[in-house]
Amino acid sequence: AQKVTQAQTEISVVEKEDVTLDCVYETRDTTYYLFWYKQPPSGELVFLIRRNSFDEQNEISGRYSWNFQKSTSSFNFTITASQVVDSAVYFCALSGTTSGTYKYIFGTGTRLKVLA
């Protein structure tokens, strides 16, 4: 079975603070893909990043960075110097290549509130 756990339901930070959103996944596939999506208050789902299971290199994109660790089955997302515009629900998702193919399994999301 495939599963994504985002244990943090809601996080509140003050602007300019750094914040890390946790994501833990379960899969029996040896090849799989992990994703992060942002859902701002307007409701659309915005793709942020994809990572495949063979690439454990961390990635940085501006104020965003991702830490993928297969040993702990985690794919955490850090926002540095948070801004009010970062307020959104963030989803981690998993797609497998055998048992969980042709679908994205989403976590329950973490609501991030950045206060001015």
Next chain:
Amino acid sequence: DTAVSQTPKYLVTQMGNDKSIKCEQNLGHDTMYWYKQDSKKFLKIMFSYNNKELIINETVPNRFSPKSPDKAHLNLHINSLELGDSAVYFCASSQDKYTEAFFGQGTRLTVV
């Protein structure tokens, strides 16, 4: 130019009615999906299609019937609407099963 577009954006209807949601993607993708997002924001796969062929039907009541007339379109028809069908329905597409999905703006369905 919107990559994945779905219509309508809002749909309010009475119990027992039949309604359809349309989805089109102009990305040239082979795979399309329908997801349901409930009031707690939980996103659940309903259907996925690859090259117009149904791949996944995730234990969705047969009142829901997807139709893919071509690779660029995946419509969702719902018969005999129930209160519990109220949710936001998202259409999405991806190049294949290995790549990221791009989502439409969602259709907020309210059944009264």
